[in-house]
Amino acid sequence: xxxxxxxxxxxxxxxxxxxxxxxxxxxxxxxxxxxxxxxxxxxxxxxxxxxxxxxxxxxxxxxxxxxxxxxxxxxxxxxxxxxxxxxxxxxxxxxxxxxxxxxxxxxxxxxxxxxxxxxxxxxxxxxxxxxxxxxxxxxxxxxxxxxxxxxxxxxxxxxxxxxxxxxxxxxxxxxxxxxxxxxxxxxxxxxxxxxxxxxxxxxxxxxxxxxxxxxxxxxxxxxxxxxxxxx
Ligand SMILES: Nc1ncnc2c1ncn2[C@@H]1O[C@H](COP(=O)(O)OP(=O)(O)OP(=O)(O)O)[C@@H](O)[C@H]1O
Ligand SMILES: O=P(O)(O)OC[C@H]1O[C@H](OP(=O)(O)OP(=O)(O)O)[C@H](O)[C@@H]1O
Numbered sequence: 371x372x373x374x375x376x377x378x379x380x381x382x383x384x385x386x387x388x389x390x391x392x393x394x395x396x397x398x399x400x401x402x403x404x405x406x407x408x409x410x411x412x413x414x415x416x417x418x419x420x421x422x423x424x425x426x427x428x429x430x431x432x433x434x435x436x437x438x439x440x441x442x443x444x445x446x447x448x449x450x451x452x453x454x455x456x457x458x459x460x461x462x463x464x465x466x467x468x469x470x471x472x473x474x475x476x477x478x479x480x481x482x483x484x485x486x487x488x489x490x491x492x493x494x495x496x497x498x499x500x501x502x503x504x505x506x507x508x509x510x511x512x513x514x515x516x517x518x519x520x521x522x523x524x525x526x527x528x529x530x531x532x533x534x535x536x537x538x539x540x541x542x543x544x545x546x547x548x549x550x551x552x553x554x555x556x557x558x559x560x561x562x563x564x565x566x567x568x569x570x571x572x573x574x575x576x577x578x579x580x581x582x583x584x585x586x587x588x589x590x591x592x593x594x595x596x597x598x599x600x601x
Contacts, residue, residue, distance in 0.1 A: 372418050373589055376430055376439035379407060379421035383574050386465040387440040390576075394596035416589070425449060431457050431579045438579070438593060444470050444549060444572035448510050458578045461598050466574030468549040470511055472567035475538055475545070476560045484520045484566050487545070491524045494544075505530040505543035508569075512547045515569045535559040 377391075377398070378384045388398050391411070398419055401408045409419030420436055427439040428449035440463065447453050474481050481487055487502075494502040502525045506512050509527055516522040528543045535555050537543040547569065550556055556563065576597050584590040 371583065371587070372416050373438070373587075373593070374418045374420055374436040375411075375593070376420045376422050376427040376436040376441075377409075378424050378427065378440065381424055383424060383440065383442070383466045386463070387574065390440070390463055390597060390600055393600040394593075396593070396596060417593075428577075431577055434579045434581055436579060437581065437584070437590070439577050440574055441577060442466050442468065442572050443575050444468065444508070444511070444570055446575070446577055447570060448508050451510075456580060458580060460576040460578050460594050461601060463574045463576060463597075464601065466572070468551045468572050469568050470508055470547065470549050470570040470572060471556075471563045472515065472569065473535075473546050473548070473550075473556050473561040473563050476562045478562075482565050484515075484522070484564055487564060488520060488522045491522050494524065501526040502545070503528050503543040504545055504547055505534050505537035506547035507531055507534065508547050511569050515547075535561060 377387045391398050396414065397412045398409050399412055400406045401410055407421045409421060411417040411419065422430060424441045425445050427441040428445040430436045431439045431446070432450040443459065446457060450456050472484070474487065481490055491502045504512060504525055505528045507530055512527060516525060528537065530537055534546050534548040536559060537546055538561065539559060546561065549572070578584065
């Protein structure tokens with residue numbers, strides 16, 4: 371059986387992901403030219419590299435189409451139902467840090483916690499004739515945090531695929547759920563994070579698809595150990 375490892379083909383995690391495997395003694399070489407979406411590990415003919423986008427990696431892990439992948443924990447938990455049953459987070463790799471947060475307009479002076487936001491949501495229809503609107507691309511994480519964790523049911527998610535922080539000022543939503551790293555985009559858009567509004571502290575992870583064939587395969591354990599030993 372060939373083992374397939376999916377690595378980011380572009381974007382902010384690409385170089386760090388390859389560097390981890392280099393340090394683990396599993397140097398990656400592209401097959402064909404620089405733009406090729408296939409690679410291999412030097413000296414290991416039975417390991418194949420698939421270069422995919424970060425969110426595709428989460429999906430392919432869930433489908434069991436790859437054995438390992440490097441991607442953000444946010445994308446794994448957003449992309450997969452009951453993620454821990456489908457995949458194992460083998461190692462947190464120390465790059466690609468970003469927090470998924472609930473942020474509200476700074477001028478909402480009396481809203482500092484999820485409980486305060488729950489009060490706002492409960493009154494929203496009476497005051498404004500519609501539900502509180504949340505702009506996000508993180509549907510699953512938002513629903514878990516609001517409905518399951520904080521018992522807030524009265525809201526509507528407005529899908530946002532880019533420039534989410536601009537949605538409140540543009541009148542497209544009231545609040546947002548998005549990732550932040552330095553906080554400068556939130557500040558520039560006059561948004562503040564609720565004190566208990568950090569939904570997930572994400573970073574790049576080595577993730578393994580849970581497959582029964584892995585249990586008896588020493589190459590799987592070798593890859594896991596080699597990557598963990600770099601940290
Ligand atoms: N400042 C940041 N902005 C966006 N994503 C970040 C940031 N810092 C770290 N990340 C993480 O990087 C990952 C997304 O990476 P990137 O945006 O490079 O992917 P992508 O190639 O655009 O993926 P896709 O096209 O599939 O969305 C996520 O896991 C995210 O948490
Ligand atoms: O807290 P900060 O350091 O300001 O970073 C957060 C911002 O960075 C990302 O957008 P980016 O411009 O990278 O584009 P992307 O969403 O297409 O990745 C993300 O979507 C946030 O908007």
